[in-house]
Amino acid sequence: MKRxxxxxxxxxxxxxxxxxxxxxxxxxxxxxxxxxxxxxxxxGGVGKxxxxxxxxxxxxxxxxxIAILDAxxxxxxxxxxxxxxxxxxxxxxxxxxxxxxxxxIAVFSMGSVIxxxxxxxxxxxxxxxxxxxxxxxxxxxxxxxxxSFEWGALDLLMxxxxxxxxxxxxxxxxxxxxxxxxxxxxVTIPSEVSRGVVARSVAALSKGPNRLLGYVENMSxxxxxxxxxxxxxxxxxxxxxxxxxxxxxxxxxxLARHCDRxxxxxxxxxxxxxxxxxxxxxxxxxxxxxxxxxxx
Amino acid sequence: xxxxxxxxxxxxxxxxxxxxxxGSLSIVYSxxxxxxxxxMLTNAYETQAVQSLGVxxxxxxxxxxxxxxANASAAGCPFAxxxxxxQDVQPSRDHSAEPAPVRWTAAAEARLANVPAFVRxxxxxxxxxxxxxxxxxxxxxKILDAAREFFGM
Numbered sequence: 001m002k003r004x005x006x007x008x009x010x011x012x013x014x015x016x017x018x019x020x021x022x023x024x025x026x027x028x029x030x031x032x033x034x035x036x037x038x039x040x041x042x043x044g045g046v047g048k049x050x051x052x053x054x055x056x057x058x059x060x061x062x063x064x065x066i067a068i069l070d071a072x073x074x075x076x077x078x079x080x081x082x083x084x085x086x087x088x089x090x091x092x093x094x095x096x097x098x099x100x101x102x103x104x105i106a107v108f109s110m111g112s113v114i115x116x117x118x119x120x121x122x123x124x125x126x127x128x129x130x131x132x133x134x135x136x137x138x139x140x141x142x143x144x145x146x147x148s149f150e151w152g153a154l155d156l157l158m159x160x161x162x163x164x165x166x167x168x169x170x171x172x173x174x175x176x177x178x179x180x181x182x183x184x185x186x187v188t189i190p191s192e193v194s195r196g197v198v199a200r201s202v203a204a205l206s207k208g209p210n211r212l213l214g215y216v217e218n219m220s221x222x223x224x225x226x227x228x229x230x231x232x233x234x235x236x237x238x239x240x241x242x243x244x245x246x247x248x249x250x251x252x253x254x255l256a257r258h259c260d261r262x263x264x265x266x267x268x269x270x271x272x273x274x275x276x277x278x279x280x281x282x283x284x285x286x287x288x289x290x291x292x293x294x295x296x
Numbered sequence: 297x298x299x300x301x302x303x304x305x306x307x308x309x310x311x312x313x314x315x316x317x318x319g320s321l322s323i324v325y326s327x328x329x330x331x332x333x334x335x336m337l338t339n340a341y342e343t344q345a346v347q348s349l350g351v352x353x354x355x356x357x358x359x360x361x362x363x364x365x366a367n368a369s370a371a372g373c374p375f376a377x378x379x380x381x382x383q384d385v386q387p388s389r390d391h392s393a394e395p396a397p398v399r400w401t402a403a404a405e406a407r408l409a410n411v412p413a414f415v416r417x418x419x420x421x422x423x424x425x426x427x428x429x430x431x432x433x434x435x436x437x438k439i440l441d442a443a444r445e446f447f448g449m
Contacts, residue, residue: 002305007298011325012310018351088426089419090443091407096419097444113418122414126319126344133341133348140350144412 022140023177025147029095032153035288036178037213038071038171041187042201043194044163047218048187049077050255051277052160054265056105058274058281061266065155067098069145070109071171072162073138074120079111083262087112095150103264108149139174156288165201172210179209183288186215188241190234195241202243213287214244216280223250223272230272246287247280249273299334301327308334310355319343321353398424401436 010016030036039052049072056066070078079085084107087099098106114120122137124130151157161171168184175182184205188198198215205212221230230250252273258265265274299308306329314322319340326333338346346353400408411419426443427435 001302002300002307004298007300007307009307010298010310011308012355013351013353014356015346015349015351015353019349022350087447088422088443089411089415090423090440090447091410091419092440092444093407094410096411097447099447110415113415113422124340124344124347126340129341129344133344136345136348137350140348141412141414144350144414148410148412 022143022147026143027177029147029149030151030157030178033151033157033181034154035156036159036175036182037156037185037284037288038159038161038168038175038182039185039187040161040168040171040201041163041194041198042165042168042204043188043197046187046189046194046198047249048163049081049160050259051187051216051218051249052158053078053081053105053259054255054273054277055281055284056156056158057101057103057265058277059156059285060103060105061278062281062285064285065153066158067106067151067154067156068108068158068160070107070111070160071142072160073110073141074162076109076111076114077259078107078160079109080116080262081259082107082109083264084109085111085116085262089113089149092150096148097150101264103266106151106154108145135170139170142174165197165204168201169204169208172205172208176208180211183211183213185213185246185284186241186243187218188215189219190217190221192239195239199241202241212243213284214246215241216246217248219251220248221250223252225252225254244287246283247276249276249280297336299325299336301329301332303332304329306330312355313353316343323353395428396433398427398432399434401434403437404435404440407437407440 039048039055041048049070052068056068059066068078068082070076079087082101082105084099084101089099089112090097098108099112100106110120122130122134124133126133159171159175161168172182172184186198186201188194202212202215219233222233223229224231233251250272252271254271255265255273265277300306301308304327306327308325308327311324311326311333314324314335321336321338321343323336323338324333325336408416408420408423423435423440423443426446427433427439430439430442432439
């Protein structure tokens with residue numbers, strides 16, 4: 001009697017072939033992208049999205065062709081922060097055009113088309129059992145987005161990942177066919193709780209052939225504009241992670257205000273935050289151009 | 297998943313996909329050797345698991361054309377997009393309070409198909425709003441190009 005592998009195809013739908021076809025379209029769609037950097041953490045609320053956007057701004061100011069994919073479909077924030085929450089997804093002859101920020105960063109964010117008063121919702125008959133299928137559905141949607149939008153020729157595509165150490169690993173698995181162009185940049189804050197969670201993400205990513213560029217410590221002190229000094233924000237002892245630190249960024253309320261209003265960092269010239277981001281941007285470029293092998 | 301006709305030792309072919317009903321699909325396979333037919337009846341979780349992959353369920357093109365049964369009517373069914381010919385079927389709504397309808401030329405419709413199905417309704421509504429704001433009740437390629445230019449794409 002024939003076994004599974006003796007039979008070619010599945011007799012009709014060609015489900016595996018459809019999945020492979022989508023994979024091929026993703027690869028083709030990203031053929032012009034030199035580097036993909038996934039910005040993750042594991043911990044929520046550490047400023048992944050803020051760092052992604054403003055690091056992209058600092059890189060863009062250096063002439064880097066760059067795009068951001070807000071992969072946090074359930075809590076998208078890039079649309080508001082980048083000032084593209086009213087933008088449309090306009091179809092071209094072959095691909096869908098991406099909205100751009102004032103400084104020329106292409107941005108995909110579900111927040112462009114779903115109002116903040118609404119939640120991302122998928123129709124389903126498996127009522128109340130979304131834990132059994134939702135992640136699969138979201139990754140299928142991510143695949144469709146990568147395959148359908150016009151990424152074009154880019155030096156760097158940044159993924160703004162959702163929180164969750166396990167989600168970070170799922171993205172590493174999803175992006176695996178695009179290696180070796182894929183790297184990870186992790187974000188933490190100077191609290192022991194955050195470092196602990198991010199250390200778990202480092203451990204989880206290190207189990208596979210993932211390239212970890214390093215981490216950024218965000219909210220590394222509070223920038224007081226009155227006295228032009230950095231003051232402590234957390235009381236934890238200084239400690240690092242087992243991967244390189246690309247830099248530290250102080251908390252600046254003015255930056256938060258810019259994020260809420262969708263203003264680029266260029267409007268905060270020559271500030272502590274601006275200088276810190278610029279240094280991290282250079283470190284990131286240096287790391288990307290280095291020949292570091294993936295951790296294993 | 298594959299099905300084998302044990303007496304013939306022959307892989308069975310997908311023939312038809314029945315109309316989705318309360319989350320269940322009825323997928324009929326037959327043996328090309330002896331013609332024996334079986335039906336796979338999925339429960340909602342099985343259907344959902346496959347739908348979540350973003351794939352479509354249906355027979356090979358030639359079989360579908362021959363049977364003519366694959367294009368099941370499935371208005372309002374969450375699995376409509378899985379079955380060839382039933383995607384983009386929208387449940388009927390009360391249009392009394394809605395703005396004047398906007399027509400789409402065939403060429404603009406063809407472009408719209410490039411937008412992933414999940415975000416297509418939002419993209420379509422946004423472009424129609426843009427068209428109305430620009431005094432047009434028809435979306436053609438010129439309107440799409442104007443929208444691209446307006447948003448700096």
